[in-house]
Structures are given as structure tokens and as C-alpha cells.
Amino acid sequence: MSRARRWGGLLFIALGVAMIIVxxxxxNVAVPQVIERLHITSSDAQWVQDIYTLVFAALLLTFGRFGDLxxxxxxxxxxALVFAAASVLAARAGSAPELIAARAVQGVGGAxxxxxxxxxxxxxxxxKERGAAFAVWGSTIGGTAALGPLLGGWLTTTYSWRWAFAVNVPIAAAVLVGTLVLVPESRGDDGRRGGTDLLGALTSALALTCVVFGLIEGRAFGWWHLLGTDARIAGLTWRASIxxxxxxxxxxxxxxxVFALVERRRARRGMSVLLDLNLFAIASFRNGNLTAGIVSLGEFGLxxxxxxxxxxxxxxxxxxxxLALLPLALGSFAASGFGAVLGxxxxxLTVVRLGIGLELAGVAAVGAVVSPTTxxxxxxxxxxVYGAGVGLATAQLTGVVLAxxxxxxxxxxSxxxxxxxxxxxxxxxxxxxxVLFTTLGRDLQNRxxxxxxxxxxxxxxIVTAVKQSAGASIQALQATSATADAASAAKAALSDATQWTAATAAAFLLLGLIASRRLGPSTVPARDFDEQ
Structure with a gap:
């Protein structure tokens, strides 16, 4: 395959990644208008946001393996077809259940x-081309994550919240055509028989669904005792005190x-598995995943x-x-070319550590300057600086993990x-x-x-209103002279809470930087695995 075709294909792959990350x-930006136009509850609005992440995370491993097979x-x-169809359904949704269901299907397409x-x-x-390609992939993830609020703000302000979903259709069409024309088919063959590992796919998807659900909904429902009298979960009501x-x-x-036991049993019998657990015996894969997980704790928290x-x-x-967040995207995109050359x-490994260090410095600097008047x-x-770090670390760390x-x-x-x-x-x-809302409540109460x-x-x-609205009630407090001082106190408290949040994110990144020390030079091969 020619070099021009390879890089042309990468362009459409990156466009597809940008679509699902954005x-x-x-x-997040469109939700307030969705609540107003569809007359949905705040609980339903939360599920409009969360269901995509939940389904997306739960099925990544399954579809990664299905791609091999x-x-x-x-x-x-x-x-891309599933994502485009779900985007049409989301753009045409007339009720909360319709929109939540469409978002779930979008999660399937993204996964x-x-x-x-x-x-x-x-x-x-x-x-060398592989490192540069990973740089493009990593910078796409970092940059487009920051572009989402800008694109969402423009579409919802200029047109309607429905365009936040409808915009995916022409993008998906371009991705579909470009990928079919320029990207060759590839698959893996591990030489095993035994069909598709459906039990492994089911148990892994359910396990990840439960874990990610707990992480997403812990603050809303309570980490141990139930907050409120009951909890609504996708239309069902949980009324236990726990x-x-x-x-x-x-x-x-x-x-x-159960998933691990299923995979080991199938592997011993020479059958196809969803995840070969022997991959974790590879030091670069095991330690790289550990580092990536730790870095992700603080990477996009800001x-x-x-x-x-x-x-x-x-x-x-x-x-x-x-627009204010645009420098983060610019930094990420700018780092792609520089990171490939430096790598x-x-x-x-040098680029990974430099990237994490820049992320750490950028997050710490944001926390240092945030105030009500900044x-x-x-x-x-x-x-x-933070965006440049994301662009460097994400791409090169991915290369280390898969080396x-x-x-x-x-x-x-993958x-x-x-x-x-x-x-x-x-x-x-x-x-x-x-950290953000606990600090906000405590600081505002003291003020x-x-x-x-x-x-x-x-x-x-006032404390309850500010916390439950994530600060949105501050503007209403400021509009009334009787509560203007309380609004000033809330702004100061939210600024302090943002500082503490940035400090916590920086601490996670520091742990990731320390963890990257386990990625010694000997864990990264001098040439591709398949060439050895």
C-alpha cells in the first residue's frame, strides 16, 4: 500500500475518532436546552449524558476482539453506520426515553x-511511521475532547440542541467512504477454534457496566447510604436505604x-478467547496499562x-x-508533529514522561491562577501547556502499551x-x-x-442550591440585591474548589509520572514484534 494511501486512510480514521470523542x-453544553425543550427531569438529563459513557466503556474490549476475528x-x-443512525434518532427524539435510548446506541457505535x-x-x-500515526491518533483524542464545548456551544446557540447530534451524520458519511476506499482490511488469527467467546463478552460487558455505573453515579446516589428517598435508574426506582x-x-x-475464570478455562482448551490473559505477562503492556490508567485519573478531570x-x-x-478552552485543543494538535519527531x-519513553510532566505543570498552573476575577x-x-502534554503522552503511551x-x-x-x-x-x-462539590459546600458554608x-x-x-445546580444558581443569587453578597461568596467558594480539584488532578498525574518509571527501556523493543 502506498504511503499516500496510508496517510489518507489515517485522516478518515482520525475523523471517526474525533466524532465519537467530541x-x-x-x-454537556446542549443539556440545558434539552431540559427546556423536551421538559425532562434533571435525572433524565443526567442519564442522557451518562448512558453514552456507560455503554461505550462496557463494550470496548468486546468490539476490540471482534475486530481481530x-x-x-x-x-x-x-x-460508523450505527453511530450515524443513532445520531439521527437522537436529533429527532421527542422524549427523554427516546433520547436516552439513542444515546445508548451511540455508545455501541463508539465502542x-x-x-x-x-x-x-x-x-x-x-x-517510524507508526509513532507518527499514534501521535495523530493521540492528539485527535486530546484536541477534540476540548473542542466539544466550543462546537456544542455554537450549534446550540446558533441553531438547536438537535444539531449537536445531527452534525454527526455528514461526518460519519465521510468516514464511511474514506475508510472503505483507503484503509485495507486486517484481522488477527490466533490459530484457535471454538467460535466466538460469547460468555466472555457477556461477563466482561456486565462487569464493566457495573463498575463504570458505580463510578459515574456514586456522587448522585451516594457512595454507601442512598441520598434522598429513592433513586431512578433508567426508568426503574431503587428504594432501599443503601x-x-x-x-x-x-x-x-x-x-x-467469573470473566477471568472463563478466559483461563477457554485458553487451556485451545479455544478462542475475548482477552488472552497471557498478554499481561508482557511488561510493557502490563506496566503501560497501569500507567495509562493512573494518568487518566487526572488527565481530563480539569x-x-x-x-x-x-x-x-x-x-x-x-x-x-x-473559546476559552480552545488553547487546550491547539496545544494537543501542535504536539502531534513535535512528539513524533522527538519520539x-x-x-x-522520553516523550511519555515529558508529556505527563507538561500535563502536571499545566494543571498546577491553572489551579494556581484561578480566582473569581481571573x-x-x-x-x-x-x-x-496542558494540551501539549496530553498530545504527547496519549500518543506515545499508546505506542508503548502496544509495542x-x-x-x-x-x-x-487496543x-x-x-x-x-x-x-x-x-x-x-x-x-x-x-472533591469539587465537597470543597464547594464546606467553603461556602464557612463564608x-x-x-x-x-x-x-x-x-x-443557599449552599444546597449552589451544590445541586453545580454553581448555576449563582447568577440568580447575584441578580437580587439581598443575596448579592452570597453570590460573591459562592463565586469565591467555587474558585477555591476548582483550585483543590486542579491540585488533586495534578497529584494523580504525579503518580502517573512516578509509575512511568516502571517502563524501562528494555520493555520497548527496537523493532516491531511481528518482525522479530
Whole structure:
């Protein structure tokens, strides 16, 4: 295959990855208009956001392996079709159940595309070109995650929330045509018989669903005791005094054990497996996944807190918030070319550690300058550095994780790596969200205690309103002279909470940097596995 065709195909693979990654963040901006136009509850709105991540994370491993067995391009293209069809359904949805169901199907399509995109790159590029291709893939993920709020803000403000979904249709069509024309089919053959590992697929999907559900919903439902009188879960009501979260974690752990036993039993019999557990005997794969998971704890946590701060403290619109976050995307894209060249000269491990270090520095700098009066341009340099770090670390760490994985097991390796990152990101958002809102409530309560004009009950009501609205009620407080001082206190408290959130994210990144020390030079082969 010619060089021009390889890189042309990579362009459409990256476009497909951009589409599914943007969809994680673009909906966050559209949700307020969805609530208003469809008259849905806040609980339903939360599921509109969460169901995509839940289904997406649960099926990455399954579809990564299916790509090995049935063709990576085939699964990728089918995923684009599923994603486009689900986007049409979401754009035409007239009720919460319709929209939630469409978002779940989008998650299926996204899970078909992400691991197969990586395994197609792993199979189609060799040597120095592989590092550059991974750089494009990694920068696409980092950059488009930050572009989601900008695109979502523009579409919902200029047109309608429905365009946040409808925009996927022409993109998916381009991905479909470009991939079929330029990307060759590839698949793995491990020489085993025994058909598709359906039991492994079922147990892994259910285990990941339970774990990711617990991580996403822990703050909403309570980590142990149920918050409120009952909890609505996809239309069902949980009325026990204990939160459903511990039950979800317990079920997830049990199912994970069953999955491991199923895989070992099938492997001993020479049958096809969803995940060959012997891959974890490869040091670069095992330690690389560990590092990727830890880094993911803090990598995108800032994108959870900063939009809330920009809109509710600084008073920016959704579109203005997207513009303020644009330096992060620019930094990520700018790092792609630089990272590939540096990786060829100094090796991928140097680039991984440099990238994590830049992320750490950028996050810490954001936390240091955030205040109720900080303008957007004071944060831009730190966001650019942070984005450059994401672009460097994501791409090269992916290369390290897959360096010694045979191409025949590329889907398994890609699916495992993607799943590790998703679980790490979900855990990071759960922890950082808890830090943000716990700190916000405690700090605001202390600040309001000094305002003698407020009764204890009045102060408690303001704290509850600010926490439950994630700061959105601050603007209403500011509009009334009687609560203007409380609004100022809330802005200061949310700024302090954002600082603590950034500090926690930086701590996770520091742990990831320390973990990367286990990735010694001997774990990265000098040449491709399949050439040895």
C-alpha cells in the first residue's frame, strides 16, 4: 500500500475518532436546552449524558476482539453506520426515553470504532511511521475532547440542541467512504477454534457496566447510604436505604472474577478467547496499562471543573467557554508533529514522561491562577501547556502499551488499553467531582456563616442550591440585591474548589509520572514484534 494511501486512510480514521470523542463533551453544553425543550427531569438529563459513557466503556474490549476475528475495518465501518443512525434518532427524539435510548446506541457505535481505529493503525503502520500515526491518533483524542464545548456551544446557540447530534451524520458519511476506499482490511488469527467467546463478552460487558455505573453515579446516589428517598435508574426506582452503588461494585468484581475464570478455562482448551490473559505477562503492556490508567485519573478531570467555573463564576456563555478552552485543543494538535519527531530521536519513553510532566505543570498552573476575577487569557498559556502534554503522552503511551503486542492480538490490546483509560477517566471524574462539590459546600458554608444577614436555614438553603445546580444558581443569587453578597461568596467558594480539584488532578498525574518509571527501556523493543 502506498504511503499516500496510508496517510489518507489515517485522516478518515482520525475523523471517526474525533466524532465519537467530541460526542462525550458536546452534549454537556446542549443539556440545558434539552431540559427546556423536551421538559425532562434533571435525572433524565443526567442519564442522557451518562448512558453514552456507560455503554461505550462496557463494550470496548468486546468490539476490540471482534475486530481481530471478523475484520477491523468491517467493525469500524459498521460502528460508523450505527453511530450515524443513532445520531439521527437522537436529533429527532421527542422524549427523554427516546433520547436516552439513542444515546445508548451511540455508545455501541463508539465502542465499535475506538479500539478498531487503534488496531488498524497498529496493523497498517511500521517503524517510524507508526509513532507518527499514534501521535495523530493521540492528539485527535486530546484536541477534540476540548473542542466539544466550543462546537456544542455554537450549534446550540446558533441553531438547536438537535444539531449537536445531527452534525454527526455528514461526518460519519465521510468516514464511511474514506475508510472503505483507503484503509485495507486486517484481522488477527490466533490459530484457535471454538467460535466466538460469547460468555466472555457477556461477563466482561456486565462487569464493566457495573463498575463504570458505580463510578459515574456514586456522587448522585451516594457512595454507601442512598441520598434522598429513592433513586431512578433508567426508568426503574431503587428504594432501599443503601445506595445501589456498593451493590454495583460488588457485582462488577464478582463478574470480573467469573470473566477471568472463563478466559483461563477457554485458553487451556485451545479455544478462542475475548482477552488472552497471557498478554499481561508482557511488561510493557502490563506496566503501560497501569500507567495509562493512573494518568487518566487526572488527565481530563480539569475539563469537568473548568467549564463550570467559566460559566458560573466568570459568567461566560457556553460558546465563550468553548473559546476559552480552545488553547487546550491547539496545544494537543501542535504536539502531534513535535512528539513524533522527538519520539524518533529520543525514544517514546522520553516523550511519555515529558508529556505527563507538561500535563502536571499545566494543571498546577491553572489551579494556581484561578480566582473569581481571573480573565480567560490568564489561563490560556497553562491550558496550552496542558494540551501539549496530553498530545504527547496519549500518543506515545499508546505506542508503548502496544509495542510488543502481536498484530494478530491488536484488537485485544487496543480494547484493553481503551478500557483502562475509560475506567481511569470515570474514576478520576468521580473523585474530582467529589472533591469539587465537597470543597464547594464546606467553603461556602464557612463564608456564609460570617454574613449575619442570613439565618442558618437561609445559608443552608443557599449552599444546597449552589451544590445541586453545580454553581448555576449563582447568577440568580447575584441578580437580587439581598443575596448579592452570597453570590460573591459562592463565586469565591467555587474558585477555591476548582483550585483543590486542579491540585488533586495534578497529584494523580504525579503518580502517573512516578509509575512511568516502571517502563524501562528494555520493555520497548527496537523493532516491531511481528518482525522479530
Amino acid at each position: 460526542d462525550v463533551t458536546i452534549v 471478523y475484520g477491523r475495518r468491517r467493525v469500524f465501518v459498521l460502528g 465499535m470504532m475506538l479500539p478498531t481505529s487503534l488496531s488498524m493503525i497498529n496493523a497498517g503502520f511500521r517503524g 445506595s445501589p452503588v456498593p451493590a454495583a461494585f460488588a457485582a462488577g468484581i464478582l463478574l470480573a472474577v 475539563l469537568f471543573a473548568l467549564p463550570l467555573w467559566f460559566q458560573n463564576v466568570r459568567g461566560y456563555s457556553a460558546f465563550q467557554t468553548g 524518533q530521536k529520543r525514544g517514546p 480573565p480567560w487569557w490568564a489561563i490560556s498559556p497553562a491550558l496550552f 510488543e503486542i502481536p498484530v494478530s492480538a491488536g484488537g485485544q490490546g 480494547g484493553t488499553q481503551s478500557t483502562t483509560r475509560q475506567i481511569g477517566a470515570a474514576l478520576g471524574v468521580a473523585v474530582l467531582g467529589t 456564609l456563616a460570617d454574613q449575619h444577614a442570613l439565618t442558618p436555614a437561609g445559608a443552608a438553603g
